[in-house]
Amino acid sequence: MPFTLLRYGLRSKHASFGDIPSTPALKRSYDVVIVGGGGHGLAAAYYLSNVHGIRNVAVLEKGYLAGGNTARNTTTVRSNYMTEESVRFYAEGVRLFETMSQDLGFNIMYSQRGQLTLAHSDATMRSFHLRAEMGKHVGTRIEVVDARTVKELVPHLNLDIGGMHEVLGGLWHADGGTARHDAVAWGYARHASRRGVEIHQRTEVAGFDVSGDRVTHVRTNRGTIAAGQVLQAVGGLNGQVAALAGIRLPIRCFPLQAMVTQPLKPFLHTLVSSANLHTYLVQSSRGEVVIGGGSDPYQLASTRSTLDQKEHLAEGALHLFPFLHKVKLLRQWAGITDMTPDYSPIMGASPLANYWLDCGWGTWGFKATPVAGKRMAETIATGKVPDILKPFDLRRFDSFALLNEMGATAASH
């Protein structure tokens, strides 16, 4: 083995991997058309083709592969939510991440290093106890810890924060981690296309032909195709694309911003987040500190950044780790997020019989890429929504059966 590696390293020419084939011509018809070539659409394509034997599938992506929120997220993977329905669903997602590199034969750089959420008030500590009990009930690794344990987990953390936001304790979630976002999408794309799934980049869906309660055709900038079934997973623009099929979704667009610093020696070995300061940090395997936080204050469907929000993120980061004050920012960006009223996604059936929704992923959907893909593929292949997805049905808003995850989502994603 080492010799193979050495020979490979010394070779002057390297054949490209060719993981993702170039865009073919559109066929006249597909069994399944997936709108949106982000992580979610690609994961569904992978499970349809590799598990359910459905191979006449087209993924339509208006830009380049996984260039939407899949490319822009801060890769927090966790299952420490509030409601039992959510914890069960996200815990299945975490388990799929644990074996993904082996399953795909593609290194997604999954690093299960644990996530620590900080409490700066008694009220937050109480909500942490609720989340910890729910997590234990479902069988995830989660516990409430005191300030001393926080210090042991993150020795460089500034615990008193000038007396303003003293850290009282935390929610320690040993199952939490991160993964390389692009690799997740590429791994799924590679295996789906090997089984015959066509990936069409620069192919924008502009409309649907609907007859009765079924979509018959999908109209794109490269022509119209017939579709047996349609899966919609277009990230920030989910509200707008659903409207093309005549479906209204309870979604509002808000930008979410993030940034990374220059690389530093490893000093931060867990994910750290503070809801009070609206900031969270993780050190990437390259040493860069990734900093994220709350959403923009007003609705917008543009990926512009603002100095206000970047200063806010920097302020939170400096409260927690004052020694970062000399560190330079390398990159910063924003994504458009599709926010639902209860901070939970919308998955499953739509008012149309052959049109399926994987929407409303807002600021928190990267961690669900494998489980949403797996369960949506199962839904399409069997025509039945599995029990684990039922609580996320669009109709929950008609019956006030909301799944409120705002407290467990707003600042940690």
Place this chain on the structure above:
Amino acid sequence: MKILTCPVNGPRNIAEFQYLGPVRAASAEEPGQLIEALFYAENPLGIMHEWWRHMPSNTILIAERHTVTDRIVATYLPNQKPA
């Protein structure tokens, strides 16, 4: 710094304003519109009419803003839309 023009106080840093969300077509007082009013807020790609508050002066105003370009087209006091 982004500027929003308060109809009372003139052009101010947008950080002085609080966003109060879109002007809603549906009314929560109408039972038939309750779900619409609670969950299905306006989310257009284009000009949106929305409520804002200038916090230091507690002035409530309406802004017309483009949700893709972020350009603020007009601001006025409620019910005082210029002709």
